[in-house]
Amino acid sequence: MNQTTQTQSTLRSEARIAHGVLHRLRQDLIVDAFAFRPMPPLEDAKVSRWVPWLPERIRRWVRWLPHSAVAFFAACVFLAGFTVGYDVGPVRGLLSAGFAFMIALGPAVTLFRPVGAYWLSLAAFVLTAFGNAAFSPYGSAFGAAFATLLAVMTLVVLRTRPRLAIEMWLVTFAVAAVVTTLVGQDTGELAPVAVFSGVVLISAAAVRAWREERRQVVETRTVTAEERSRRTLLEERATIARELHDVVAHHMSVIAIQAEAAPYRVENTPPELATSFATIRENAVAALTELRRILGVVRSEDPDAFAERDPEAPQPTLANLESLLDSVRGAGLTVEAVITGAPRPLPQGVELSAYRIVQEGLSNALRHSPGADARVEISYVLGGIGLRIVNGPASRLAKPSPGAGHGVLGMRERVQMLGGEMTADHTEEGGFEVAAFIPVAQGAGEATSGGSRS
Structure with missing residues (x-):
């Protein structure tokens, strides 16, 4: 009985296979x-x-x-x-x-x-x-x-x-x-012809399968590169958002403090004016709360982003340029800085982005052109600030740098966010050059600086 059941099961399996074929x-x-x-x-x-x-x-x-x-x-x-x-x-x-x-x-x-x-x-x-x-x-x-x-x-x-x-x-x-x-x-000639035809068709099928596999590999690599670029862009935007939060939060705090202190600087302050200052302070505090909430969302995917540094430390500006140059010189990069024009206060967002662009340009020189000389040029002009970071060719072989290669994307994102223009390309001597211009409205930096000091 068991043998009959097994035979019937085998026949049904073979029938299903034949039906599928x-x-x-x-x-x-x-x-x-x-x-x-x-x-x-x-x-x-x-x-x-x-x-x-x-x-x-x-x-x-x-x-x-x-x-x-x-x-x-x-x-x-x-x-x-x-x-x-x-x-x-x-x-x-x-x-x-x-x-x-x-x-x-x-x-x-x-x-x-x-x-x-x-x-x-x-x-x-x-x-x-x-x-x-x-x-x-x-x-x-x-x-x-x-x-x-x-x-x-x-x-x-x-x-x-x-x-x-x-x-x-x-x-x-x-x-x-x-x-x-x-x-x-005579059907005897069919066998060798069938074998020959089978070899030809199998070869064609192998070529087709290889082409299809190669196409899929190219598509996968393209999608992976696009996804990596998109992820890097989002990470850079999150970094910019975190840094600008500190800049905006500073100004909102100043507004809140001044609005709170203003009624006490004037004797017999009218009730309407005191109410207006109180409203300004409440709105500034509410804006700070919303900023912190948004920052929490931005930082949620990277809770350890600031684990190695003080989260309360002020964001760097071009005033910290000399310490940045000293640090890269200590890492082995020969670099000189040239500043043209009259240095003047700039909006903190512009100062921060300019510092980060110089920092990333020097980091790329250290990473991709070991032993090269670098030059940083900062030009204060009427309509904004110009930056140029250029390095010569490497004097020794650069070590592989996994995960690198998207620094230019981050710099370009910062410049575009501020309405500026940027170019990055190899030089004729074999080095690399990054040039950027960030526009600044006339009097914007002075107004910001004055507001911070009051």
């Missing part, structure tokens, strides 16, 4: 077999990489080279078949032209309907086999029909998916065995 075969080769799937042209990047020496106008036509090759192959098949029956009389010549057209139709249709082209080519092979049996002078077209069928199957595998290689191979040689038996030919 037939279902997949039907989905791949029958359902929407003649759906319109045009062959796309070559990508511009590939053409530019393969033939960069060609003019741009000619490279546009090179994109259609695979289509031209397939169309040329179909034309050659038709002309060859037509020439074979040209001298065998008008009736057989016309029949020969018909067979040649059917055989050549398959390769041409692969440009638009690849699976349908396989069925057309298989039908042409079957008709040619029966035509060979009925009209022996046209026997040479039988071999051409099978060669064309094999070429069509190869093109279909290269254009669709690798598993079609096995499916088309099974269908083709099942049909070939039946047709060979019906026309009374």
Whole structure:
């Protein structure tokens, strides 16, 4: 009883496997077999990489080279078949032209309907086999029909998916065995032809699978690079938000303190004025509360961002530039600073961003150009402040720096946030240069500084 149950279970499993294979075969080769799937042209990047020496106008036509090759192959098949029956009389010549057209139709249709082209080519092979049996002078077209069928199957595998290689191979040689038996030919030649065809189709499937894998790897790398860049940008924005919070919170605190102290500086303060100052103080305190709440959200993903430094310490400005230069000199970078124009107070956000840009530029010089000399130029001009950090070529090999490479992105984000412009590129001498200009409204720095001192 147990043996009978096991046998029935095995039969059901085999039936399910066979049903699954037939279902997949039907989905791949029958359902929407003649759906319109045009062959796309070559990508511009590939053409530019393969033939960069060609003019741009000619490279546009090179994109259609695979289509031209397939169309040329179909034309050659038709002309060859037509020439074979040209001298065998008008009736057989016309029949020969018909067979040649059917055989050549398959390769041409692969440009638009690849699976349908396989069925057309298989039908042409079957008709040619029966035509060979009925009209022996046209026997040479039988071999051409099978060669064309094999070429069509190869093109279909290269254009669709690798598993079609096995499916088309099974269908083709099942049909070939039946047709060979019906026309009374020897079936012994099918085995070596089947082996040869299998090798060709498996090779085409391997090429298709390799191309698909390579495309997926390129897409994955592109997505990973974009995600890394986006994450770095968000982290840099969070850092900027934390730093600007300290700047804004300082000014809001000053407003709150002055609003609270103002009524006591005037004797017999009118009640309306005292109420206004009280309202100003309440709004300033509420704004500070909202700032702290927002900062808590920003810092929640990185609670240890300030673990190694005092969170209450003031944010650095260009007044701390000399200590920054001393620290990088101690790390082995030879750097000089040149300040042009009359230094003047700037808004704290501008001072902070300018300091961070100089800091990041010198850090990049230390990281990517060890042993190089660096130069920091700060220009106080009428409309803002100009920054230039340039370093020479490295004198020794730079060590790998995992996770680096996004400092320029952070600097650019700071400059764009303040409405400025920035360039970063390699110099002709082999070094690197970062140049930025941050606009400052006339009198903005003095007003800010004066407000802080009051």
